[in-house]
Amino acid sequence: MKIAAATTIATTAYAAVNPAQSEAASTAENLVKKAESHKVSLMRAISVDYNADAVTQPWSLYNKAKADYTAAKAAVNKLHGKEKERLNARLDNVKLWIDRTAIYIDAITSGKKLIKAQKEMEKQLAAGKMAEATKAYHALSYEIKKQASYLYRVYGQSTRQAILEKYKLPAEKAKQAALYPVSIYIEIGRLEAALQKEDFDLAEKYANNIEKWFNYVDDEKVLDVLTNKYSDVIEKYYPEIEEVALVEGVEYPTGSTEISGFQPFAFLDAKGNEWDIDPYEYGFSVRDDKGYFNEDGTLKDAYKKTGLTTTGTVKIQLIDDETKEVLLETTVNIVDGDQFKKISKGRLTTESGENASYATVGKKYQFDPTEAATLNGKTVVEGADKPITLANFPGATFKSSDEKVFVVNASGQITPVSAGKANLTVTWKEENYVLPIEVKSASTVQSIDLAQGKDKIYLNKNTSFNALVDAGYFTAKDQYGAEADLKNADVQLYTNKESVFTANGENITLTGKDGDTASLIVKINGIVKSFPVVIDTTAPVLKGTTDKAATNQNVTLTSDTADIASIAVKKDNTAIVNYKLGTALTEQGVYEVTATDFAGNKQTITFEIDKTAPTLTVSGDAAAPVITASEPLYYKNAAGELVAIQSANLDQTQANALFKYTGAGTIKSVTVNADTHTWTFVTENMAANDTVEYKDEVLYDKAGNQLAQSLKATFDGSKWNLVTQ
Numbered sequence: 001m002k003i004a005a006a007t008t009i010a011t012t013a014y015a016a017v018n019p020a021q022s023e024a025a026s027t028a029e030n031l032v033k034k035a036e037s038h039k040v041s042l043m044r045a046i047s048v049d050y051n052a053d054a055v056t057q058p059w060s061l062y063n064k065a066k067a068d069y070t071a072a073k074a075a076v077n078k079l080h081g082k083e084k085e086r087l088n089a090r091l092d093n094v095k096l097w098i099d100r101t102a103i104y105i106d107a108i109t110s111g112k113k114l115i116k117a118q119k120e121m122e123k124q125l126a127a128g129k130m131a132e133a134t135k136a137y138h139a140l141s142y143e144i145k146k147q148a149s150y151l152y153r154v155y156g157q158s159t160r161q162a163i164l165e166k167y168k169l170p171a172e173k174a175k176q177a178a179l180y181p182v183s184i185y186i187e188i189g190r191l192e193a194a195l196q197k198e199d200f201d202l203a204e205k206y207a208n209n210i211e212k213w214f215n216y217v218d219d220e221k222v223l224d225v226l227t228n229k230y231s232d233v234i235e236k237y238y239p240e241i242e243e244v245a246l247v248e249g250v251e252y253p254t255g256s257t258e259i260s261g262f263q264p265f266a267f268l269d270a271k272g273n274e275w276d277i278d279p280y281e282y283g284f285s286v287r288d289d290k291g292y293f294n295e296d297g298t299l300k301d302a303y304k305k306t307g308l309t310t311t312g313t314v315k316i317q318l319i320d321d322e323t324k325e326v327l328l329e330t331t332v333n334i335v336d337g338d339q340f341k342k343i344s345k346g347r348l349t350t351e352s353g354e355n356a357s358y359a360t361v362g363k364k365y366q367f368d369p370t371e372a373a374t375l376n377g378k379t380v381v382e383g384a385d386k387p388i389t390l391a392n393f394p395g396a397t398f399k400s401s402d403e404k405v406f407v408v409n410a411s412g413q414i415t416p417v418s419a420g421k422a423n424l425t426v427t428w429k430e431e432n433y434v435l436p437i438e439v440k441s442a443s444t445v446q447s448i449d450l451a452q453g454k455d456k457i458y459l460n461k462n463t464s465f466n467a468l469v470d471a472g473y474f475t476a477k478d479q480y481g482a483e484a485d486l487k488n489a490d491v492q493l494y495t496n497k498e499s500v501f502t503a504n505g506e507n508i509t510l511t512g513k514d515g516d517t518a519s520l521i522v523k524i525n526g527i528v529k530s531f532p533v534v535i536d537t538t539a540p541v542l543k544g545t546t547d548k549a550a551t552n553q554n555v556t557l558t559s560d561t562a563d564i565a566s567i568a569v570k571k572d573n574t575a576i577v578n579y580k581l582g583t584a585l586t587e588q589g590v591y592e593v594t595a596t597d598f599a600g601n602k603q604t605i606t607f608e609i610d611k612t613a614p615t616l617t618v619s620g621d622a623a624a625p626v627i628t629a630s631e632p633l634y635y636k637n638a639a640g641e642l643v644a645i646q647s648a649n650l651d652q653t654q655a656n657a658l659f660k661y662t663g664a665g666t667i668k669s670v671t672v673n674a675d676t677h678t679w680t681f682v683t684e685n686m687a688a689n690d691t692v693e694y695k696d697e698v699l700y701d702k703a704g705n706q707l708a709q710s711l712k713a714t715f716d717g718s719k720w721n722l723v724t725q
Contacts, residue, residue, distance in 0.1 A: 031072035038065035110147035111167030253337030253375030261286035261293035337376030342431035345371035367412035458599030494521035536599035610703035663690025688717035
């Protein structure tokens, strides 16, 4: 009770002491509430999700909200302490929406500026006033960049997108539509300036751009204005052709679609300058005796896609269209267009034929062409299209730009002299190809290791260091980080166990037995490296079948040998690529499989997979029928093993013991030929429906396929027929 009373007394006392402060706080509170009352209205006025339309600017609402905010802010600023902080925080939230409204209003103002600039440009284009349109185009470009910063500040993703779609996107679309007309107008000005300076190369570049860009102008009226202006400029600087002459050495390559009937003729002005013009537009035409060209010099339809197709000659006349006079006549050779015109790319190769990115002192290199251009404009790439060698370019010459760096002989062989850079120029038929070549100091071995995938060296015989290099045991780098040449390096070999092998210079002699291990110590260019060695003289063993076997089952080869380096498989003498042990061989054929271990020991086996049952045919005359099997036949002995039927001459007793004859006749003898797998019978007194049958009727081929039919024949009165059952 005492605490509550004290609080009441204190509050009453404060009010009594500061009545003005209390009234100011109350006034400020009311003004803040008034300012806050505009927040929802502002939110709705600047959002297309509510009332905004991206066109109407809510000035009245904005001005009223800003005035009420300003009054409230002034009242709050007169307060002190936490009450001032509390009310200012509420006003900050109001200020946020007032500022967002201001940005929205500014964005619409900026958008209207874009619309104005856009309409001005479109008006000038529609009127065909290209100078004014170009000026307006640049003004619009400036406004788009300038006003974009205001448009992108609009609050709310949907409202911002509506603003952009209303103002910026149409302006950009209009600018894009005007891009080619304006660019053409500017380029025509550049063309005229180049023609005035007689810079015809530059003028041709501008003219090509203009003619290409014409295709992108959709407005026919604007296009007419631009083409007329272009024609006016061109005609102003048209050369006057005073003389025509023949061009020497013109040939037409077969297969080229770029040739023209006007190529053999030159068109000159009064000063003797040759002009690259369209002769047809100047009143000239051509006529030829083969019907290859139209009068405007273009190829006729039959040759537009293929070019000329046969070699030979064509006679061409240059005609003055006005007088119909033949001004000039010439015969042009038509040559094989697939002939090479020039070397367009080449490379440096080592003496072993490998590509070299640079040359090293102490070695020799060769220039090889890798790409060439043909007379008909095709590009031929070595390997991809057909082989390209220096023999294709007889008479080619070679020159070094600096013989202190490298020299080159008449065959294109390069000999480095000292470190540096120089160019190799290859000249053929007056066409040059330049290959930059960098020469580095002599290569020296900087490191040597076992090659990737190798963990030791396997030896199965006396060998040498170079042989180990050839077998791919080592990788080495020179001072440039490139693969070093080990075979030409000065190498000394050592061993840590002479009971396993001895080393003498670069040679290795085995002294141990299979499975012995030691270390090979290699000293090269001051580097000493030790490598583990094992003697391995045992060939790998393949499992899954046996050598010379035949089977009618799939064969899956495996091996318990751990160091198999490669498996080579051929079926009917055709290699099976990327075969791996454990993969079933299923197709019929004769297989040869060679397993090689890391030491070079090999095991080779051959076997046959045959899943086709043997068949029989009958031939011969009535008294001496011959039954032939499609392959050698076998029977099974008591142990179930296949036993080949052997050649034999069976007399009557033996024959009747083996064959059962039913009917009026008899078997006199049977001759069995194992090489030709035939049974030749001698019979007598045969009558219709007599039969002869092999008593042991189950026969097989070597792979175990059972004979598809019984060895049984029936006489029909004139010939013997096999019985299928």
